[in-house]
Amino acid sequence: MLTLVLFMVSAVVQRRRRDAFPVRAIPAYDALPLMVGAAIEADRPTHLSLGSAGLGDSSTLLALASAELFYHVGQRAAIGATGPIMTMSDPTAIPLGYDTLRRAYGVRGRLNRYRASDIRWYPAGVRSLTFAAALTVTMGVDEVGANVLVGSFGPELALVADAAYRRDQTLIAASDQLEGQAIAYALADQPLIGEEIFAAGAYLSTEAGQRAGLVTQDVLRWLLIVTLLGTALLTALGGR
């Protein structure tokens, strides 16, 4: 309920004053348009991957957040001669992938360029190394220019990141799994960390609702910090 109230208030304030809540720079989001632009210039596709994130389980909202990011990337990549490719290992993410790319092409008025075969399912399951192997083949065969791997990945992300490095492809990566996140931090050109995955809409669009979500997240974070510190302090004082 608190989240809902904070979100509504932030949205109203943001609609009245566009610059009410300035945001800090996130290097990955700053680099994203340049990466996609470079891929378009080189006539190479941008590869987007959800990993094992899907709908109907605990990764549902992560899949939706990743789809929001891919929508913005897809929108930029859709103007190129070679369209973006989206991969996933959870079958429930396939309809989400179709919808995301179709809308990205639609908003650019290039729906005739949309190809259903650019959404690719590799049936491998969670943390599967064969999924990583399939991605490395796709990255080579389709001569990918830039990779945005944001979703649910485990240690297998290292194989994909290594393949991207060897083929001189740029990589933005993030995962909700700690192992995948650590590898993304070490091996990606630009990593996204933790909740930054969910901030894509606020950084890549000017919508008030997206920015309001980010502000709500920040306020909740500060409340959590104060609560944790307060509890620790009270416990320390009570223990004396």
Add this chain to the structure above:
Amino acid sequence: MYGRLTRIPATVIAIGAGLFTLFGLLAGDNLGLFSTLAEIGRIRESTDYLLQLVVISVAVTVVIGILNLLWVHLTRIRYRRAGWGYSIVLVFSTLTVLILTILERASVLNQNPPLTTILLEQVQVSIESALAGLLLFALVYGAARVLRHRVSAWGLLFVLSLVIVLAGALPLGITLLADLRDLWLSVPVSAGARGILMGIALATVVAGVRVLVGQDRSYRE
């Protein structure tokens, strides 16, 4: 206009079902009026029914997945796109496993252990094991690359953590290294991991609220 007309009922159904399920899942036994309302409206039973529908829909997506897989690779073979040789192998393997599974389920093939199990153990597991071996080299190479390309305080801290954890795991019998590793894992590493997970959890809550109030993009476009 047509898009808008179809979008509104879809949004109403999605948000309605979301709120209804949330209410059904939250309704416990000793929550006074809240529980009574859930009991009268048979909300918990309806929630279970909705969840069963979700499970069935998820099962259907596997069929969509197989069709997607075959469509993508048959298209590649048809137009002789780059890598069509791999696609032939993939389509052949998929169809072989599908046919074998159907024959086993229909009791036409009664081999023990089943052929599909042998294929899984001999092919899939072997390939995954080989790739797991390669993973180690990719990780070590990646750590070395951090030192070459990202010489920042955070990059160095990352590599320092890695060295402490790996050195502490070595069976050298040096207690100091093992103690330092345990301390490092239980305090700064654990705190960082919890911080990341809490951040994701908060963002998930906010994203959930955005979906429930109809702010998600799929409702609007």
